[in-house]
Amino acid sequence: MAAVDIENTIEAREVKNTTIKQDLNVVKLAEDERVERKVAKSETKVDEHKDSSSIGDDEWILFELTAYSNHYASTQKNPGDKMYGITYSGRPTVEGRTVAADINRYPIGTVLYIDGVGERVVDDTGGAIKKNRLDVYFKSEQDALNFGRKKNVKVKIIKMGDGK
Known part of the structure; x- marks a missing residue:
């Protein structure tokens, strides 16, 4: 039973890490978009x-x-x-x-x-x-x-x- 729990725990961490990476990508994309908008507004x-x-x-x-x-x-x-x-x-x-x-x-x-x-x-x-x-x-x-x-x-x- 303990081996199954360990495998489930490892899988859960991998899923959590994947989710965190995806969240970071979304945040980074949003920051890039804001930078592009600021640049576009300032270059007039x-x-x-x-x-x-x-x-x-x-x-x-x-x-x-x-x-x-x-x-x-x-x-x-x-x-x-x-x-x-x-x-x-x-x-x-x-x-x-x-x-x-x-x-x-x-x-x-x-x-x-x-x-x-x-x-x-x-x-x-x-x-x-x-x-x-x-x-x-x-x-x-x-x-x-x-x-x-x-x-x-x-x-x-x-x-x-x-x-x-």
Whole structure:
């Protein structure tokens, strides 16, 4: 009988320890969410005329955003054409990563955080993409069209690129 009690006690401790670990994970997740909310609320400075050399860690710049894809309407290239799907940097376009910018202000490799879009890397340029305009890459032409044009979007420079 004593052996059964010991096994039950060990199982009970394992269950208790598991429960405690799960409770700690829940608490930690809640703390992370609160930190993210505090950060989001505190990062509200916006200046539409600043250039990247004077941006502080908690400052945002206002941009106009458009979207493009590899399709002919965006690039005047067709599948099979030389450089189809290849950015100015020589890297392939990747949805969720690629953005075109004015490389005189934001060199190739610059990492940006775009409010409502997420983190993107400057890998491309565009004829109409000057100053504080960005062109966000989408794999689907329809998704690019649906994105449309967005004005006064907050963008933060995470890391300036090296032009490569």
